[in-house]
Each structure stands twice: as structure tokens, then as C-alpha cells.
Amino acid sequence: MAQEFITINRHISIEGRRYPQATGEFTSLMSEIVLTAKIIHREVNKAGLVDEITGFTGDVNVQGEEVRKLDQYADDLFMHILKYSGHVCAMASEEAEDLVRGPTYVNSGKYVVLLDPLDGSSNIDANVSIGSIFAIYRRVTPPGEPGALEDFLQPGRNLIAAGYILYGSSTVMVYTSGRGVHGFTLDPSIGNFILSHSNIRLPEKCGIYSVNESYTRDWTEGVRRYVERCKCLERDDCASSFDGKTLEKPMSSRYIGSMVADFHRNLLYGGIFLYPGTKKKPNGKLRLMYEANPMAFVIEQAGGAASNGVMDILDVQPEELHQRIPLFMGNRDEVELLENYIKQYDLKEELVGV
Ligand code: P6P
Numbered sequence: 001m002a003q004e005f006i007t008i009n010r011h012i013s014i015e016g017r018r019y020p021q022a023t024g025e026f027t028s029l030m031s032e033i034v035l036t037a038k039i040i041h042r043e044v045n046k047a048g049l050v051d052e053i054t055g056f057t058g059d060v061n062v063q064g065e066e067v068r069k070l071d072q073y074a075d076d077l078f079m080h081i082l083k084y085s086g087h088v089c090a091m092a093s094e095e096a097e098d099l100v101r102g103p104t105y106v107n108s109g110k111y112v113v114l115l116d117p118l119d120g121s122s123n124i125d126a127n128v129s130i131g132s133i134f135a136i137y138r139r140v141t142p143p144g145e146p147g148a149l150e151d152f153l154q155p156g157r158n159l160i161a162a163g164y165i166l167y168g169s170s171t172v173m174v175y176t177s178g179r180g181v182h183g184f185t186l187d188p189s190i191g192n193f194i195l196s197h198s199n200i201r202l203p204e205k206c207g208i209y210s211v212n213e214s215y216t217r218d219w220t221e222g223v224r225r226y227v228e229r230c231k232c233l234e235r236d237d238c239a240s241s242f243d244g245k246t247l248e249k250p251m252s253s254r255y256i257g258s259m260v261a262d263f264h265r266n267l268l269y270g271g272i273f274l275y276p277g278t279k280k281k282p283n284g285k286l287r288l289m290y291e292a293n294p295m296a297f298v299i300e301q302a303g304g305a306a307s308n309g310v311m312d313i314l315d316v317q318p319e320e321l322h323q324r325i326p327l328f329m330g331n332r333d334e335v336e337l338l339e340n341y342i343k344q345y346d347l348k349e350e351l352v353g354v
Contacts, residue, residue, distance in 0.1 A: 004195075005190075005192070005194055006194065006195035007184075007192045007193060007194060007195075008030075008034055008173060008175075008184040008192075008193040008194075008195070009027075009030075009031050009034060009192075011182060011184070011195055012026075012027050012030045012031070012175075012177075013027050015177055015179060018179075025087045025110055025111075026087075026111070026136075026160070026161070026177075028085065028087060029082075029085055029087040029088065029111055029113075029136070030161070030175070032081050032082055032085045032087075033078075033082075033113075033134055034173065034193060035081060036077055036078050036081050036082075036132075037132065037165040037171070037173055037186075037193070038186065038191065038193075039077055040073075040074050040077065040117075040118070040132060040165070040167070041165075041167055041171045041186060041188075043070060043073060043074075044070065044124070044130065044167040045167070045171075059072070061094065061095050061096075062094075062095070062096070062097040062322055063094065063322070070118055070121060070124055071095060071117065071118045071121045072095065074117035074118040074132060075093050075094075075095040075096070075115070075117040075118070077117075078091070078093070078113075078115050078117050078132075079091060079093070079096075079100050082102075082113055083100070083101075083102035083103070083106065084102060084103075084106075085106075085109075086105070086106055086108075086109060087106075087109050087110060087111055088102065088106060088109045088111050088112065088113050088147075089101070089102075089106055089107055089108070089109035089110075089111070089112060089139050089141075089143075089145075089146065089147035089151070090102075090109075090112050090139075090146065090147025090148070090151060090152075091112065091113045091114070091115065091147075092112070092113075092114045092115070092152050092289065092290065092321055093114070093115045093116070093117055093290070094115070094116045094117065094119075094287060094290055094291075094322075095117060097322075099147060099148075099149065099152070099321075101146055101147055104146075107143070107144050107145055107146050107147070108143050108144055109139070109143075109147070110138060110139060110143065111136055111137065111138060111139060111160075112136070112137050112139055112147050112151045112152055113134060113135070113136050114134070114135040114136075114137075114152065114289050114290040114293075114294075115132070115133065115134055115135075115290055116131075116132065116133040116287070116290045116291055117132055118130055118131075118132060119131050119132070119133055119258065119259055119260050119291065120256075120257070120258030120259060120260060120261065122257075123256075123257065123258050128256060128257075128258055128261070129166055129167060129168035129169075129256070129258055129260070129261040130166075130167050130258055130260065130261070131164050131165060131166045131167065131258065131259070131260025131261065131264075132164060132165045132167075132260075133162075133163075133164045133260065133290055133291060133294050133295070134162065134163060134164070134290075134294065135156075135159055135161075135162045135289070135290055135293055135294040135297070136159065136160050136161040136162065137151065137152065137154050137158055137159060137160065138158075138160055139151040140154065149321065152289065152318070152321060153317075153318040153319070153320075153321070154318070155314060155315055155316060155317055155318070156288075156292075156293035156294075156296055156297055156313055156314035156315075156316070157314045157315060159293065159294070159297045159314075160177060160178070161175060161176065161177040161178075162175070162176060162293070162294035162295075162297040162298060163175030163176060163294065163298060164260050164263070164264070164294065164295070164298070166260050166261060166264050168261060168264075170185050170186065171185070171186040171193075172184065172185050172186070172196070172197075172264070173186070173193050174197070174200070174264065174267075174298065175298075176297055176298050176301040176302075178301065179301075180199045180200075180301055180302075181197075181199065181200040181201075181267075181298055181301045181302045182195065182197065182198055182199065182200065183195075183196055183197030183198075183200055184196060184197075197268075200267060200268070200302050201302055201303050202267060202270060202299065202302045202303045202304040202330070202331060203268075203269065203270035204270070204331075205270050205331075206251065206270050206271055206272055206330060206331035206333070206334045207251055207252055207269065207270055207271065208251055208252050208253075208254045208265070208266055208269060208270065208271030208272070209227065209230040209251045209252075209253060209254075209271065209272050209274065210253075210254055210255045210262045210266060210271060210272070210273040210274065211227060211253075211255060211273070211274040211275070211276070212255060212257065212275075213227070213253070213255075215276070215278060218278035218279060218280060219276050219278060220276070220277075220278075220279070220342065220345070220346040221345040221346060222309075222338075222341040222342035222343070222344060222345035222346040223274070223276045223309075223338070223341070223342065223346075225341050225345060226337070226338045226341040226342075227274070229247070229337075229341075230247070230250065230251045230253075230272075231250045231251070231253075232247050232249065232250045251271075254266075254271070259273070259275075259286065259291065259295070263295055263298075263299075263329070266330055267298070267299065267302055267304075270330075270331060271330050271331070272328065272329070272330030272331060272334045272335065272338070273327070273328070273329050273330055274327070274328050274338075275326065275327045275328075276309070276326050276328070277309070277326040281324075282326075283323065283324035283325055283326065284324055284325060284326040284327065285324060286324060286325065286327045287322055287323065287324055287325070288313070288316060288318055288323050288324070288325040289318060289321055289322070289323070291327070292306065292308075292313045292325050292327045292329075293313060293314065295327075295329060296312070296313035296314050296329060297314065299329045299330065300312075300314065303332070304329065304330055304331055304332055304335070305329065305330070305331075305332040305335040305336065306327065306328070306329035306335070307328045307329070307335050307338070307339055308325050308326045308327065308328070309326050309328060309338070309339060309342045309346075310339065310342065310343075310347075313325065313327065313329070
């Protein structure tokens with residue numbers, strides 16, 4: 001039988017038909033994100049060949065990071081396409097300090113979108129995989145008014161869809177709208193994302209831990225002891241305190257320094273990703289609204305968990321658009337074990353990042 005070419009647009013449309021009240025606006029909004037992904041794919045895949053899109057713009061973003069031309073290009077493209085989609089009353093991005101609104105006619109837009117337009121972009125010149133991350137809420141302010149900050153500062157539990165595009169050896173788009181996690185691989189010869197990973201489930205076994213171990217000396221004791229356990233280096237007093245949850249052999253250490261790539265590998269193979277807070281930076285580096293929340297929605301829908309060390313990421317009530325948060329995500333039993341280590345060894349100290 002000929003391959004069943006289920007495009008992402010058709011998949012989203014079929015999912016949408018499950019909701020009688022669906023108007024097709026969400027499907028249309030997602031198709032705009034798919035279009036943006038295809039264009040960024042094109043630019044990323046020629047980055048090494050065309051000078052004007054690699055390198056730095058000379059600007060510094062709200063994060064205090066030097067902005068790369070491809071970062072800016074991706075941000076501008078998402079903003080332009082979504083602004084004129086008619087479905088989005090406002091957007092927020094890692095690259096923009098404040099909300100971004102479109103022409104007044106889009107005040108009727110039902111949704112707000114948060115973006116990390118090109119995460120891991122410092123890896124572009126080394127041809128390491130990078131990714132775009134998106135998160136979609138229904139607005140909470142009345143239609144017709146301009147989108148407002150309160151439309152964004154909703155717990156991740158309220159997300160209606162989230163996902164990422166990974167620009168790697170192939171370009172893959174992964175999304176969830178609350179009914180499982182589905183992956184689509186771009187076939188450049190036909191210009192479509194084709195269903196390649198239906199209903200992704202995190203494997204039972206957690207065989208990988210992903211963390212930047214150069215920060216080990218700045219971690220709290222609980223995080224340090226958990227990572228030692230991943231390497232079968234735990235001290236006797238550790239293992240016994242957690243029902244002997246010791247490992248037969250060490251997990252593999254895999255860390256690319258590009259979160260979307262690390263996340264996608266762990267999602268498919270089974271693993272835990274850690275970006276802890278430290279005593280100097282208790283909230284760590286990663287952002288709640290457009291990095292932690294969307295990835296937490298995906299990993300929970302795939303059967304895993306995402307925590308800040310004390311509670312589920314998706315239950316955190318956001319206070320600021322660009323707030324950082326410690327992030328631990330992967331196999332549920334590993335995340336819960338890590339929370340136990342933090343409870344056992346860190347909560348006697350000042351709470352780290354929570
Ligand atoms: P570090 C990339 O800059 C990023 O935002 C994530 O994609 C990645 O997981 C993390 O930072 C890497 O940070 O401190 O390990 O270099």
C-alpha cells in the first residue's frame with residue numbers, strides 16, 4: 001500500500017473535528033506556525049553557506065544575550081506571520097522585552113502565543129541541532145481589547161497546545177494539543193511535514209541523564225547526590241534512604257547544550273534533563289513561559305514529568321514574562337526521585353528557585 005501521507009495540517013484538522021464547537025481558528029493558527037517552521041528550516045539549512053544570516057546583529061536581547069542574525073530572523077518571521085494571522089491578539093518572545101501586538105483588527109484574536117524562536121542558536125556555527133519552541137493559550141481578556149499581560153501569565157496547565165520544531169539531521173515538528181504527542185518529519189521534496197511519530201510515549205527505562213556538569217560545585221546537595229546516583233557513585237547513606245533505588249549500571253551522560261535537541265532525544269530514548277538552580281542563580285537559566293511550560297506539557301502528555309524540584313512546572317503560577325525556573329524533566333519516577341533528594345537534602349536550606 002502507498003505510504004499514508006498524513007500531513008501535520010491534516011492531523012491537526014482531524015484532531016480539531018473532535019471538538020464540535022471548534023471553529024477552525026486553532027487549525028488555521030497552527031498552519032501558520034507550520035509555514036514559519038518551513039521557512040526557518042530553509043534558512044537554517046543554508047546558514048553555513050550564506051554569510052548574511054550567520055553571525056551577530058550587534059544587538060543584545062532582554063536576556064542580556066548577543067542576538068544572532070538567525071535568532072532575529074526567526075523572531076521577526078514568527079511575529080510577522082502570526083501578527084497577520086488574525087487569530088493572535090498578542091505574542092511574547094524570548095527576543096522581545098514586551099508583548100508584541102498586531103494591527104487593531106487582530107484584537108479579536110482568540111489566542112496568545114509565546115515563542116523561543118530559535119533556542120540553542122549559539123550552536124548554529126557548529127552545525128549542532130537547534131529548535132523553535134511555541135506555546136498557545138486562549139486569551140482571558142475580552143475579545144476586541146488589545147491582548148494583555150494577564151493573557152500570558154497563566155499556569156502551564158491552561159495551555160491548549162505546545163510543541164517544538166527541531167532543525168537537525170532532518171527537521172521534525174512535535175506538538176500536543178492535550179491528546180497525546182505527535183511528531184512529523186519534513187519531506188523537503190514535497191514541502192510537507194509527514195506523520196512519522198504517532199502518539200509518542202516516553203520509554204519506561206530512563207537510561208540517559210542530561211546536565212551541564214561544569215556547574216556541579218554550584219549545585220545544591222540534593223541535586224549533586226541525585227546526579228551521583230545516576231553515575232552509581234551514590235554514598236551508602238543515599239541509597240538506603242530511598243528504598244535502595246540504586247542502578248545496576250550508570251546512566252549514559254548525553255548533553256548537547258541545545259535544549260530542544262536534548263529534550264527530543266530523551267523523549268524518544270528515555271532520559272532525564274536537568275537545568276538546576278544554583279546558590280548564585282537559584283532560578284537557573286531556562287525560562288518558564290516559553291521553554292519550561294511548553295516542554296512540560298509535551299513531556300506530561302508523553303507519560304513523563306516536569307518539575308522545578310518541588311512542584312510540577314505546569315502548576316507554577318507565573319509572575320513575570322521572562323522569569324527563570326529550575327527545570328527537571330523526563331521519566332516520572334526519576335523526576336520524583338530527584339524531588340525526594342531535594343526534599344531530603346535541600347529543603348532544610350533556603351529553597352532554591354522555588
Ligand atoms: P549551558 C541554549 O543557550 C540554552 O538556552 C538551552 O538550549 C540549553 O539547554 C542551555 O541554554 C545550555 O546552557 O549553561 O549548559 O550552556
